[in-house]
Amino acid sequence: MMTLAPFSPIRWNETASQTGGPYVHIGLAPKQAGFDIFENNFGNVLVSDQTLGERIDIEGRVYDGSGSLVRDALTEIWQANAEGRYAHPGDRQGKALDPSFRGWGRTGTDFETGVYRFETIKPGPVAAHNGALQAPHICVVLFARGINMGLHTRLYFSDEVDANLNDPVLAGIEWAVRRDTLVARRSEREGRAVYTFDVRLQDTPDGGRETVFFDI
Template sequence: MVARRPETPSQTGGPYVHIGLAPKQAGFDIFDNNFGNVLVDEDTPGERITLEGRVFDGSGTPVRDVLIEIWQANAAGKYAHPGDTQDKDRDPSFRGWGRTGGDFDTGAYTFDTIKPGPVPGRNGSTQAPHVLMVLFARGINVGLHTRLYFDDETAANAADPLLTSIEWEVRRNTLIATRSERDGKAVYTFDIRLQDTPDGGRETVFLDI
């Protein structure tokens, strides 16, 4: 007979998540190489874009202690990872991964990156350009995974295997970032809602990974 053991108690990611994962933002300059929100340098090919937004709780209040990580393919649609064996060039000037916290006053987050190319999906399908995101904060036991797609990729989005697996359009739309222009640069705004909010905002689709 196998003895049953009690579950190990869980903890949420906070309230001091920044000190361990993004210490410079919290005022602790302790690492020689700080992970940040800039994924590119002056040599990185592709369209330069800014990703920005806020994370809201169920009351519609911005979550100011959230930590967000992103990873994405480069402009050619190749990840900076040895597991991506596509016959495409890997871009040494593109990190492909970033981390930042929400602003302590406004809750806003930003990333400076490039627009990714499409990547292969399962069974010969093609995934629309997208950015993978994971959130950590107080009250969240396990990181919340989601995706950011681009509203000017209509045809690609319509064929994306993940987006088309979401039954309701109103739910699919929670994964679409809205493009605007600022100082000659493309800006995509992507707000994330942990629950439905009083202003009518729908809970963002999160992925079971």
């Protein structure tokens, strides 16, 4: 019979934590870092020719508190399809799945320009826990050196004004200037919608407000 050692009253120091870098790309996006080691690389293209919905591009930059570009951040997104359903067994909505839409993507910021980019579709509205519809949105997670845990936020769309006004998450953010940090701006490029979503890890000297992050 194994005998357990008696409980020790000694107070041990907390184990040191690590941030997500500077080698985060080698482990999570190795091809971008120059290591072609996976048969199937996770990437920034979530769609195929068969995917239903409006094709959009999402792009932006990540800034630190000094206003400098974070050129080695890793960005992940998770979203519903054009009908507003996630490709996950936990989504019990009676909406159709789209087998040609992955719904999840990962990319690093470009080491030279600091720009990240995703090719995806605009998601449909998803029901909240109380049955009310949330505005179309995309879940965003950021990893980078100096960040001990992934930073979770959301991207909403500037052309969904009415839906945004009624979204329960946006409504829970008291100040309008803070809510605005979650709204991606729409433009057109070569006939395709482009939504620009810059992330600020802190308030920046140019007046940019820190992006709202969620405790998840």
